[in-house]
Amino acid sequence: MHSKKVRFLTIFASLACLLWLFGLGWTLKDYLIGKPSSASISPSTDEPVETTEETSVLKIVALGDSLTRGTGDIEGKGYVGYVSDRLKAAGKDISLINLGIKGLTAPLLADQMKEKEVGRQLGQADVIMMTIGGNDLFLGGQTLSDVSEASIRALEDRYLLNLQEILSGIRAVNTEATVYLLGLYNPFSEFENGEQLSEVVRGWNYKAAELLAKDAKTVYVPTYDLFQQNVNELLFTDHFHPNEKGYSRMAERVAALITGAEQGGQP
Amino acid sequence: MSDITLSVQGLRKVIGKRTIIKDLSFELKRGEVFGFLGPNGAGKTTTIRMLVGLIKPTSGSIHICGLDISKHFTKAMRHLGCIVENPELYPFLSGMDNLRHFAVMISGITQSRIDEVVQLVGMQDRMNDKVSTYSLGMRQRLGIAQALLGKPDVLILDEPTNGLDPSGIREMRSFIRFLAEEEGLTVLVSSHLLHEIQLMCDRVAIVSKGEIVRVDSVEALLSSEERLVWRLDPIDQGKAILRELTAIVNETEESVTTSYIEHEVGGWNRRLVEAGVTVLEMNRRLPALEDLFLELTGGESID
Amino acid sequence: MINLVQNEMTKLMGKRRFMIIAIIIIVLLSMFTYAQSKEAESILERIGTTDWRTELQQQIVDMQNRLSSAGQWREQFQIQIKQSQYYLDNNINPAQPGAPTFIRGFVQNSAELFLPLLVMIIAVDIVSSERSMGTIKLLLTRPVSRFKILLSKYIALILSVSIVIFLFGSLSYLVSAVMFGNQGWSAPVLTGFSSQGGELDISGVRLVSQWQYIIQQFGLAWFISVVVGTLSFMLSILMRSSAAGMGTMLACLISGAILSNMVSSWESAKYLFMVNLGLMDYVSGSAPPIDGMTLGFSLSVLAVWMLGSLIVSFTVFMRKDIY
Numbered sequence: 104m105h106s107k108k109v110r111f112l113t114i115f116a117s118l119a120c121l122l123w124l125f126g127l128g129w130t131l132k133d134y135l136i137g138k139p140s141s142a143s144i145s146p147s148t149d150e151p152v153e154t155t156e157e158t159s160v161l162k163i164v165a166l167g168d169s170l171t172r173g174t175g176d177i178e179g180k181g182y183v184g185y186v187s188d189r190l191k192a193a194g195k196d197i198s199l200i201n202l203g204i205k206g207l208t209a210p211l212l213a214d215q216m217k218e219k220e221v222g223r224q225l226g227q228a229d230v231i232m233m234t235i236g237g238n239d240l241f242l243g244g245q246t247l248s249d250v251s252e253a254s255i256r257a258l259e260d261r262y263l264l265n266l267q268e269i270l271s272g273i274r275a276v277n278t279e280a281t282v283y284l285l286g287l288y289n290p291f292s293e294f295e296n297g298e299q300l301s302e303v304v305r306g307w308n309y310k311a312a313e314l315l316a317k318d319a320k321t322v323y324v325p326t327y328d329l330f331q332q333n334v335n336e337l338l339f340t341d342h343f344h345p346n347e348k349g350y351s352r353m354a355e356r357v358a359a360l361i362t363g364a365e366q367g368g369q370p
Numbered sequence: 371m372s373d374i375t376l377s378v379q380g381l382r383k384v385i386g387k388r389t390i391i392k393d394l395s396f397e398l399k400r401g402e403v404f405g406f407l408g409p410n411g412a413g414k415t416t417t418i419r420m421l422v423g424l425i426k427p428t429s430g431s432i433h434i435c436g437l438d439i440s441k442h443f444t445k446a447m448r449h450l451g452c453i454v455e456n457p458e459l460y461p462f463l464s465g466m467d468n469l470r471h472f473a474v475m476i477s478g479i480t481q482s483r484i485d486e487v488v489q490l491v492g493m494q495d496r497m498n499d500k501v502s503t504y505s506l507g508m509r510q511r512l513g514i515a516q517a518l519l520g521k522p523d524v525l526i527l528d529e530p531t532n533g534l535d536p537s538g539i540r541e542m543r544s545f546i547r548f549l550a551e552e553e554g555l556t557v558l559v560s561s562h563l564l565h566e567i568q569l570m571c572d573r574v575a576i577v578s579k580g581e582i583v584r585v586d587s588v589e590a591l592l593s594s595e596e597r598l599v600w601r602l603d604p605i606d607q608g609k610a611i612l613r614e615l616t617a618i619v620n621e622t623e624e625s626v627t628t629s630y631i632e633h634e635v636g637g638w639n640r641r642l643v644e645a646g647v648t649v650l651e652m653n654r655r656l657p658a659l660e661d662l663f664l665e666l667t668g669g670e671s672i673d
Numbered sequence: 674m675i676n677l678v679q680n681e682m683t684k685l686m687g688k689r690r691f692m693i694i695a696i697i698i699i700v701l702l703s704m705f706t707y708a709q710s711k712e713a714e715s716i717l718e719r720i721g722t723t724d725w726r727t728e729l730q731q732q733i734v735d736m737q738n739r740l741s742s743a744g745q746w747r748e749q750f751q752i753q754i755k756q757s758q759y760y761l762d763n764n765i766n767p768a769q770p771g772a773p774t775f776i777r778g779f780v781q782n783s784a785e786l787f788l789p790l791l792v793m794i795i796a797v798d799i800v801s802s803e804r805s806m807g808t809i810k811l812l813l814t815r816p817v818s819r820f821k822i823l824l825s826k827y828i829a830l831i832l833s834v835s836i837v838i839f840l841f842g843s844l845s846y847l848v849s850a851v852m853f854g855n856q857g858w859s860a861p862v863l864t865g866f867s868s869q870g871g872e873l874d875i876s877g878v879r880l881v882s883q884w885q886y887i888i889q890q891f892g893l894a895w896f897i898s899v900v901v902g903t904l905s906f907m908l909s910i911l912m913r914s915s916a917a918g919m920g921t922m923l924a925c926l927i928s929g930a931i932l933s934n935m936v937s938s939w940e941s942a943k944y945l946f947m948v949n950l951g952l953m954d955y956v957s958g959s960a961p962p963i964d965g966m967t968l969g970f971s972l973s974v975l976a977v978w979m980l981g982s983l984i985v986s987f988t989v990f991m992r993k994d995i996y
Contacts, residue, residue: 105676105679105680106683108686109682109686112682112836113675113678113682113832116832116833116835117832117835119832119835119838119839120831120834120835122835122839122888122891123835123838123891124895126889126892126893126895127889127892127893127896128892129888129892130956131972133881133889134955134956135969135972172738198727199719200731201731202730202734203734204734205738218761219762220726220729220761224726224727224730
């Protein structure tokens, strides 16, 4: 009595209904009644871990704290973004991964580097950019009230120890890449004991630069001088992070170093 | 099977505190057209909805062909065809699909039976068109086709001529007569139009305020109320004489109306003549159902 | 009975319900696939590589950065980070590009609101439209019991839900296969994560192929839709107008979506059906709206609601006077 179309639709719907019931039943079986014992995971090896290197691409890995993340830049790019913009504008083919995490300190970065994937990323990198130390030194502004030599010394020692660990961590997976560590600036130079703090920052930077100097492919990039004058023009409203102007000054410097090294390194 | 096809006993419906239907009882015979007459709100529709099982009665019983619809609903409905209010069909389906839809709900209806009823209502040309393109008259006919599908013994039609044009009404009327006379169906027709009922029905139930005021054949109802209109000169003397002889139903400046009692009318006339009253006119009048209705329901308006 | 069900299917087809639903799905799909491909483009531009590990690592770091400002989403983020890290550590791509992955994400996101909405289009007027058209008077004066008539309508509803889910699946397959390619059916997916008190529990984690995962997802999506359909069905009987039923059901679904995000301290809210519609989240391993809710719990709550509304539907329909 019913048209073929309706009969077909009804039969078809019944089959679909059975299929979904089956799916539901399967879910119930898997998730509620006796979970399958094959809980052990054998990582699929259907593709090799070492992906084929795209040789023409310059691979950049950025590590570190909020500066690497770009906090304070209303465009959210940070110096990393501006570096990449400049390199792209210069006609370079780049790939970029930004592993910066807000509030990261040197010990935490050392931990992060132990992650397998981070290690792999670093291993493939041609260029590694880093900002680390700001949080170790300023402790979110706490240091401002206690600039006694003893406490600074303690912070400094711990930082250098961790920085050493980070650098050797990088070299353990990648002996070739150039590492750029951006130094600290003093955001508090116009504060009450800013002068005193500037001295601390210079000392800190000096020691870090000294440490880096042990490796030829590890470059210390100063930023102190960039923020020495008109610091408020270059800082974000939080008086700690750079704003887009500050970031782009930092980027200018790093980008120039990278392009210079690349051209020099070309046979 | 007896001749009684539909029997209603002591039917009541109470909603909240209001008793909408008060103790209805009537019986319908095979081959008759039964009218259900009453003003809007008298309880016609509620009663019909109880007859077809849409509303459950508070008390009382309904039997269709001897089957109690509260106990053997599906068996009883097998003998019933109906249209309740407008013939609402699925506008997005074709006429044929509509009929098929209802046909599969009754066991043993074949395509040839569908074709038969389509033929009967004369709709064979438009069956593959969507119902939304039909005129009201065509929908009404399709509605009847649908009601006739299961070869019912009782057909219930609620306001079957509602919204039809005069020729449609005439057609419907003769079709209903045909079904009762030729096919032997019992047809129950409800209407608020007295004229309709008068022309179409064998028997009438007059319903008012949830009660049946009177059930009788149309002729009996009308003849019992035959009137005689007198024009007399001098009128006052004539009135006095007639008042002694019989009840005066109505009087105006010029005429007097009495009931018509065939074997006494001659005597009354003689008495008037003997008393010197000139009888200018004696006019026997069959009243319209309308007058009757007004009388029975105590002046309740019909529309 | 089969005839009655086919009657209902005829009417649904006559009303072009399936066509409307298919069109809605296609419109949404084209928007989603476009958005997806745009997103892939922008990621490519940002990190300059298509290596999924790099991408995932970047995502993890991005999430870590948002943690401090995440507020009430903090727990969700933490779990997601841990999960992604787990994928990464086990060298499994959680988003193998291709049609299956797209379907997986699409179902995951549609099961709670979009699919139930589509089902509502059918369910909410399956009875009330008969009443508003007046055809219910014809339907209920046939020699068929009211129980059978309602049952045939309910079965038709279940069948329609199955069709809607099938349409959804096949259309999203067609569109995404054209956009992203057909590969990745046997790609591994990690499942069995469970999270309690904001901590990710990986003891039950196991590997399934993507096609299996998708079938299970569709099974759950179907169940959610059937539950919502059954509730709408009840409203369709209780309420005179389809619009009122639609509005009520919509309000429930939306309040469910809102409540799921804020009821963590209102313990007894977990017995509301709308808070339990996120069955997919148990399988994918995100945090439940209220601590202690599990897949089994939610399924039982939904089943009870469904049963309850069926009982109400049938009792009301069989007793109701039709005026």
